[in-house]
Amino acid sequence: MYRSKGLALGAICLIVCALGSACSAEDNRRERPGVTDPDVHNHADVDHNHLDVDHNHEDVDHNHEDVDHNHPDGQGFPDVPHNHFPPDITDDDDVDHTPDSSEPDADLPDLIDLPDDAGQDDVGQGDVSGAILDTVPQFFMAAPEATYGDKLPKFTVIAGSTAGISSPNDLAFHLHSTRKDELWVLNQGTSNSGGSTVTLSNAGLSNQQADFRRDGNAWHFMSRPTSLAFGENGLWATGVGVQDANHSGGTFAGPSLWSSDMTIYAVVGSSPSAEVNGSHLDMLHGSPFAMGIAHDTNNVYWVYDGYHGHIARYDFQSPHYPGGHDHADGRIHRYTEVKINRHATLPSHMVLDKSSGWLYINDTTNKRILRMNTKTGVKLKNLPLTNENLAEHWEMHQVSWEVFINTGLNQPVGMALNSHHLFVSDHGTSELIAFDLATGTELHRVKTATGVRGITLGPDNKLWLANYLTHQALRLDPQ
Numbered sequence: 099m100y101r102s103k104g105l106a107l108g109a110i111c112l113i114v115c116a117l118g119s120a121c122s123a124e125d126n127r128r129e130r131p132g133v134t135d136p137d138v139h140n141h142a143d144v145d146h147n148h149l150d151v152d153h154n155h156e157d158v159d160h161n162h163e164d165v166d167h168n169h170p171d172g173q174g175f176p177d178v179p180h181n182h183f184p185p186d187i188t189d190d191d192d193v194d195h196t197p198d199s200s201e202p203d204a205d206l207p208d209l210i211d212l213p214d215d216a217g218q219d220d221v222g223q224g225d226v227s228g229a230i231l232d233t234v235p236q237f238f239m240a241a242p243e244a245t246y247g248d249k250l251p252k253f254t255v256i257a258g259s260t261a262g263i264s265s266p267n268d269l270a271f272h273l274h275s276t277r278k279d280e281l282w283v284l285n286q287g288t289s290n291s292g293g294s295t296v297t298l299s300n301a302g303l304s305n306q307q308a309d310f311r312r313d314g315n316a317w318h319f320m321s322r323p324t325s326l327a328f329g330e331n332g333l334w335a336t337g338v339g340v341q342d343a344n345h346s347g348g349t350f351a352g353p354s355l356w357s358s359d360m361t362i363y364a365v366v367g368s369s370p371s372a373e374v375n376g377s378h379l380d381m382l383h384g385s386p387f388a389m390g391i392a393h394d395t396n397n398v399y400w401v402y403d404g405y406h407g408h409i410a411r412y413d414f415q416s417p418h419y420p421g422g423h424d425h426a427d428g429r430i431h432r433y434t435e436v437k438i439n440r441h442a443t444l445p446s447h448m449v450l451d452k453s454s455g456w457l458y459i460n461d462t463t464n465k466r467i468l469r470m471n472t473k474t475g476v477k478l479k480n481l482p483l484t485n486e487n488l489a490e491h492w493e494m495h496q497v498s499w500e501v502f503i504n505t506g507l508n509q510p511v512g513m514a515l516n517s518h519h520l521f522v523s524d525h526g527t528s529e530l531i532a533f534d535l536a537t538g539t540e541l542h543r544v545k546t547a548t549g550v551r552g553i554t555l556g557p558d559n560k561l562w563l564a565n566y567l568t569h570q571a572l573r574l575d576p577q
Contacts, residue, residue, distance in 0.1 A: 292316025404440030
């Protein structure tokens with residue numbers, strides 16, 4: 099009897115063990131929840147067609163100046179002096195915000211809460227288990243897939259009108275290692291005053307300080323500036339938002355080169371003269387309505403030439419002394435195959451991926467983003483000189499370019515990038531949009547207040563924004 103009971107118990111144990119092994123094997127076969135890929139935006143076919151140049155533009159100038167779209171014939175130069183002095187006039191309709199100590203202090207960071215429904219594409223709710231996503235760390239903190247993007251970022255006000263920020267079009271960080279926390283904000287200004295800058299040292303920190311400056315002849319050399327770009331050498335350049343920086347109906351306008359040495363910029367030439375005309379280091383006058391600018395190397399910059407409707411490469415070469423007037427060593431190469439269409443009132447910012455050579459371009463009016471391979475293109479022919487002597491004035495061809503993104507955009511204005519993402523501010527929809535840099539696939543978008551134009555990535559890898567309408571510099575802080 100005892101032996102029978104023992105055999106029965108042994109059989110039961112064997113059955114239990116077998117069942118346990120089967121359960122364990124079943125658990126091991128269960129798959130980890132997968133990651134849903136973001137929606138892919140289709141792209142237009144690559145268009146390398148060489149388009150004819152169209153220099154016919156509408157006679158419209160939204161910068162309160164007389165418009166004359168007749169191009170110089172290239173035979174000699176117009177009788178335009180290089181010593182251009184601002185008029186001693188004021189215009190009550192040309193409002194310019196300057197620092198006002200009577201306003202509440204806006205220099206220290208504050209937080210702006212967007213409405214609860216100011217989010218992005220719906221994200222699935224439910225099981226919070228699964229993969230941890232960190233797709234766009236500039237927008238959201240890492241989180242499980244099912245809840246990623248649920249918590250909206252905060253828009254922290256870094257500085258406002260009491261610091262001198264007024265209708266800013268762009269902003270950029272200094273690139274030198276000892277000045278990497280220095281944020282420069284570019285104010286548009288008026289036709290009478292010219293633009294200005296606010297330099298925020300220790301930007302966003304408790305010991306932040308603001309330095310408002312306007313060049314002695316910003317009326318000409320920084321006329322309604324649209325865009326700002328820093329070079330690694332400490333120099334920086336701006337584009338102009340007018341057809342004629344002399345404000346006389348011509349086409350004498352283009353990008354300017356500046357020093358970031360605070361003993362030079364807006365100090366030298368504060369009372370302009372024939373020999374020391376402001377503090378600029380160089381200016382070439384071949385691109386009216388220069389609506390965007392991007393640094394390449396040394397003193398080379400890419401310019402969105404809104405007047406001629408194409409991209410141009412500017413090499414200032416060796417700058418003259420601060421406030422000087424010799425620009426004869428300048429080189430301008432025109433990439434007329436890359437057609438763009440200037441928006442009447444909005445900038446069209448650009449950014450160069452220096453690792454690949456791709457220049458990304460906001461073609462604002464056409465609601466798309468182009469990219470151009472700056473390592474391609476060869477000289478087609480010499481072009482007539484206009485407005486001033488140059489070392490080179492060439493037309494280029496056989497450049498490689500394409501429509502990179504042509505869906506989901508309304509009025510793309512600001513632009514920034516890192517090694518994985520292309521960020522764009524859409525003025526028309528009041529959104530920040532993150533794209534995959536390799537494919538152009540849209541990853542996420544977040545709502546902003548109305549009026550955001552320029553954007554940049556800071557040394558903290560966060561997005562910083564310039565709001566033209568609220569007169570503020572802001573930082574996007576994921577929560």
